[in-house]
Amino acid sequence: GAGVSQSPSNKVTEKGKDVELRCDPISGHTALYWYRQSLGQGLEFLIYFQGNSAPDKSGLPSDRFSAERTGGSVSTLTIQRTQQEDSAVYLCASSFRTSGSVGELFFGEGSRLTVL
């Protein structure tokens, strides 16, 4: 597609369940980012993938959170044993990043997660 695609757009789950959120970046973009947007908290960086380099996981809030990016394209963010405080909108972004420039980030419309 033309833009960053995320699925599901809405997910309601019960506390303790695992969830997977998917991101399909813009074709050809080398960098992929996950952010979490909570009310009043702005956008919290979670994880960043660039090409074949090891991902920057410094923003993941706990070991219940993990992400992978297969084939340099699609990414999945997994939250295990979900807690109510995980409720938020999870945003994915991609960019064409070189060593000299970060490039413009293009965002998907997000996956809204509600943990009951």
Next chain:
Amino acid sequence: GNSVTQMEGPVTLSEEAFLTINCTYTATGYPSLFWYVQYPGEGLQLLLKATKADDKGSNKGFEATYRKETTSFHLEKGSVQVSDSAVYFCALIGQAGTALIFGKGTTLSVSS
């Protein structure tokens, strides 16, 4: 570490009013600075950017100047429209950084 602080909202203005949304940052070296906008029901999109001191980013009538001496990147528009109602995020990426760091966002509401 790097951080961004922007004025809390909501900011409520009448059409054609002057807008300023303050943004200050903390970073080592020379970060690149950005303003992103999120219109109702839409994804975040880049509004403008500046990559070095004294640069002015501009787009859609909005402007922001990279002020190294005051570590600021305030967003301004001379005459706002109802269609400018959105959430505005100031952001930076550090000189050696990987991730774009965002402020908490400022909600702007413009009435006719």
